[in-house]
Amino acid sequence: MLEYLPQQSPDGILQLKEQLSADPRAQKVDLGVGVYRNASGNTPIMRAVRRAGRQLWEDETTKTYTALAGDAAFLGSVRNLVLGEAPGLNVAAIATPGGTGAVRLGFDLVRMAWPDARVFYTDPTWTNHLSILAYLGMETVPFRYFDAATHDVDMEGMLQDLAQLREGDIVLLHGCCHNPTGADLDAEGWQALIACITGAGAVPMIDLAYLGLGDGIEADAAGLRAVCAACPEVLIALSCSKNFGLYRERVGALMAVTGDARNAALAQGSLTHLNRQTYSFPPDHGARLVTLVLNDPDLRAEWQSELDEMRGQITQLRAALVQELRARSNADRFDFIARHRGMFSMIGASPSQVTQMRTEHAIYMTRDSRINIAGLSARDVPVLAAAMIEVGL
Numbered sequence: 001m002l003e004y005l006p007q008q009s010p011d012g013i014l015q016l017k018e019q020l021s022a023d024p025r026a027q028k029v030d031l032g033v034g035v036y037r038n039a040s041g042n043t044p045i046m047r048a049v050r051r052a053g054r055q056l057w058e059d060e061t062t063k064t065y066t067a068l069a070g071d072a073a074f075l076g077s078v079r080n081l082v083l084g085e086a087p088g089l090n091v092a093a094i095a096t097p098g099g100t101g102a103v104r105l106g107f108d109l110v111r112m113a114w115p116d117a118r119v120f121y122t123d124p125t126w127t128n129h130l131s132i133l134a135y136l137g138m139e140t141v142p143f144r145y146f147d148a149a150t151h152d153v154d155m156e157g158m159l160q161d162l163a164q165l166r167e168g169d170i171v172l173l174h175g176c177c178h179n180p181t182g183a184d185l186d187a188e189g190w191q192a193l194i195a196c197i198t199g200a201g202a203v204p205m206i207d208l209a210y211l212g213l214g215d216g217i218e219a220d221a222a223g224l225r226a227v228c229a230a231c232p233e234v235l236i237a238l239s240c241s242k243n244f245g246l247y248r249e250r251v252g253a254l255m256a257v258t259g260d261a262r263n264a265a266l267a268q269g270s271l272t273h274l275n276r277q278t279y280s281f282p283p284d285h286g287a288r289l290v291t292l293v294l295n296d297p298d299l300r301a302e303w304q305s306e307l308d309e310m311r312g313q314i315t316q317l318r319a320a321l322v323q324e325l326r327a328r329s330n331a332d333r334f335d336f337i338a339r340h341r342g343m344f345s346m347i348g349a350s351p352s353q354v355t356q357m358r359t360e361h362a363i364y365m366t367r368d369s370r371i372n373i374a375g376l377s378a379r380d381v382p383v384l385a386a387a388m389i390e391v392g393l
């Protein structure tokens, strides 16, 4: 039987890791997978999370099953983190294995509710969005989002393309820190988008994997909260991988937000059912760490300041790269890197320039020329800038 399986092509982002470890050169620059590294090149366990871990180790008295939807305290805590004070909203939610688990089950929920839904996605989007949608056999429609010439959001193109939206279509958005481009909507952009979505009766689904890494929690959540205030239904896929540094623990949540209590109850039933059909109970350990951090004022303050440090480091690296590129090119054409937000920027290199940077300079980035700024070190900034100029950017 197994011989009938199709050959799967490797995941472009994760494949880079293997290529990098097989590369014998001593000086390599890893700008591939979206992982934060501190100045010493490590992805540390956050101090607040470590303290929460010790506390959990001491205080947890059982490992018996939790609820099918996940621990209620976790769901309440992340709901408040993401939505803030949002009276009038009914939120159905489940804990999921990471943000990807939430994305996958979010699409499953859509298929159950509206089998003909088309999923409109920002062009480009995270490659795994498209891979999951293809796996599920869902119809996808790209909409213009990133203007390769300005490196900013193509508002006009986006609104023109979204004019095709029909009732029940899904608009897959990035809450902040757009992956892979780094180009985010401003407040006006969000409002224009909301008008388009509500006008058509479409449903926004927001992937929120980088909350706090753009301009801070409140600023990064503002667009999403505006969407929730205006749209009758919103799906949110939350990841705690990056902002809590809990990558391998797989902590995430899927929320269905609506003003209608009856529909929220229906959604809760289906979400819980999806958990049960897929893996029964969601992972709990990482979710409990997040809950402890968010509910203990001292741990929360420490986490908040670590998150601010991470964000500060990303901002500094962006500024340093821009300065280095200005000095080497005598031009300001790379200033967009400082305007971008979050871990990534798409620098506009062609696939052959990306290959050249890898083969000649040992700089690793995805084929679409996305660089993970959060993986860059101050020492590597001049190396990257020199390579970008040398390949002709």
Ligand code: LMR
Pocket: 013, 032, 033, 034, 035, 126, 128, 179
């Ligand atoms: C990324 O885009 O690099 C991250 O979201 C990690 C992943 O799973 O792809």
